[in-house]
Amino acid sequence: MTTRTVLLRGGTVHSPADPFATAMLVEGEHIAWVGSDGAAESYAASADEVIELAGALVTPAFVDAHVHATSTGLALTGLDLTDCTSLAEALHRIAGHASVNDGVLIGHGWDETKWPEGRPPTLAELDGAAAGAPLYLSRTDVHSALASTALRELTEGLAGLPGYDGHAPLTRDAHHAVRRAALAHLTPAQRRAAQQATLARAAELGIAALHECAGPDISSEEDLAELLALAATTDGPEVFGYWGQLAEQGGVETARRLGAVGAGGDLFVDGSLGSHTACLHTTYQDAAHTGTAYLTAEQVADHVTACTEAGMQAGFHAIGDAALTAVLDGVRAAADRVGLARVRALRHRVEHAEALDDKAVAAFAELGLTASVQPAFDAAWGGPDGMYVQRLGAERAAGLNPFAAMLRAGVPLAFGSDAPVTPLDPWGTVRAAAFHRTLEHRISVRAAFAAHTRGGWRVLGRDQDGVLVPGAVASYAVWAVEELVVQAPDSRVAGWSTDPRSGTPGLPDLTPGLPLPACLRTVVRGRTVHQA
Incomplete structure (x- = not known):
């Protein structure tokens, strides 16, 4: 030809x-x-x-190194609350969506820290707005969710799960359970339409490749398989899948069977700052606890060891400083078992990596870890009046997302959106890194552009691309x-x-x-x- x-x-x-x-x-x-x-x-x-x-x-073209395609598409085509300025507006929008849609309703994007009411809706308010329908609404950080009474009743064993609350938003295992129940009611046509919407939007924005971060707690095997098949058989951005499941639970074998490039992505070591589930060494400023630890350093070490021996990239979601300590201790222990050179060669990755001090930055460089980061997080929640300061206080908040220190230390950066947490917006992402709200963390536009283009290919081992x-x-x-x-x-x-x-x-x-x-x-x- x-x-x-x-x-x-x-x-x-x-x-x-x-x-x-x-x-x-x-x-x-x-x-x-x-x-x-x-x-x-x-x-x-x-x-x-x-x-x-x-x-x-x-x-x-750009590479978005962390997305959730189906959830992003559902927000693009359905109930998206990210720009709601009040609780009253959110309830009005929910009611309007419920009035023209049947079945399980799925939405995203509420953020009570930006509302004058300062709180999410009560269960009674949610049920009223949804007119009694099953409704799942993920918070903007996707680490807690609102679930109507009807959806809670569809979720088997919900009341006995960690993170359950009879009236407040759900976190941890309870959140995962209601999300699985909601997504299980999507038809193949609905899922495909959502995925197509995401791929089309990415193409419109000059994005040539997406790293899909899937897993048993955030999507499903079926969801990832259908997305990879769609991307392979249609013209549009390339999609590279990650499956977030521990090797001891069959994660490496499942990743291979599905055609994923790594056993990682959203393999949760902790949660998020917005939902008070990021794992910290010291307590939150606005809550009397230190968040949630999902994995120990020993579990991290076992997973990295198994992945390295299998020749597969590992990766973890870690935001809080205690979670990052667990990751670094675990990766170092794995390097002691199988050899530092073998660990470094696979470019294992850490998603988000927000609360890094100088010691942690140096450890990233030593261990050859790629930081898969989202500059739009700082644009959304940084600054003197942002959510970071509410959760951590000004001093700790000022240390988050230290992109300049990472670059100086030689830590590879790959930029993404974590859509639908923040929108697909590559130039906006580059701008957010170059004009970080904390002056000393800013990097040049050229360096930020490289992280959002070549950086996404390098973490895949394709150094010649981008x-x-x-x-x-x-x-x-x-x-x-x-x-x-x-x-x-x-x-x-x-x-x-x-x-x-x-x-x-x-x-x-x-x-x-x-x-x-x-x-x-x-x-x-x-x-x-x-x-x-």
Whole structure:
């Protein structure tokens, strides 16, 4: 079969092979050449398609390193409370959704810390708004949920589970149980429609690949299998699955059977700060406890050992400082068993990794761990009046998400959204890292962009991808942009430069308040999956 060639010219190509490139040639699934418009003339006559960029920017497409596709799609197409500004508005929106939908209702995104009432709805209020229907509503962090009386009655053995409360939101095992009960009532058509919505939205935003973080507590084997099959048989972003289950529970074998690339992702060592379930060394400022520990260091060590011996990447969800201590102690113990080099070679990953001090950052670098992080968390909950300060106080909150320290130590970063926790929004994610609410944690736009493109490929072991150079996979995006700049981390150094003599490829100006770039085209392995 003849390989199709596409020539793009007349724009700016973000490529380390040529910082002044204005054109790019794609042959089949790979980039064949980058260079100037003048040199591109020799390819124009023989190309199957010539795309006139008209000044647009071409970059590697983004990789979102942590998503939940079905839940994201359900929020995109159904009941989404993320922008509700009050409890009253949330109840009104629930009632409207219930009035036009049958069966089990599923929604997401409530956050009582942003409401003037300062509380979630009572069970009676929830039942009233849902008109007696079974209703599952995950909190914005997806570590607690509201469940109506009808859904609670559908969930076998609920009252005896850890995290159960007869009136308040559910956490821990009780939350997992009502979520499983709700998702079990999705039809295959509903699940497929939700997954398609997520893939389509990702393509619209210039995202070429998603890391799906699945597991028995957060989705199901069926859900992951159907998503991977959908991605493999339709044009759209690539999907790489992670299955969050311990090896001793069959996690490695299940991951392999499902076609997942790792036994990790949302393998919970703790919960979240918003739900008071992140595991801390000292008590919360607004609660008289230290959160919830789901796994011990010994369990972490056993899992990493088994995964390493099986040649499979492991990974853990860990947010609080005590949870991260358990992960680091466990990974170090596994390295003592099987050898540090073998552990480092698999690039085991930690999701979220928010409460890292300097000692923990150094341990990440020593053990070769990748930090799969979500800068939008800081944009949503950081700052002097944010949820982080409410939960931890100003001093501890200021230490969260230390991206600059991680980069200085050589810790690999892979950026994601944890959608639906925060939306699919790659340029917004890059902006959130570059304009972190804590000044000393800011990184350059260039470093943040690399973490959201090449970083997502490197954690998969595909070091050659995520960059526009000859021989690389042709997964790229085309953007409508204004001025390109080289933007520095903060005001302590030169803000930015537009001097082409710097030899540094420019990126859009992401200063807060300015519009984000609009995606004109997304291409995955040489196939156009979105065109504005």
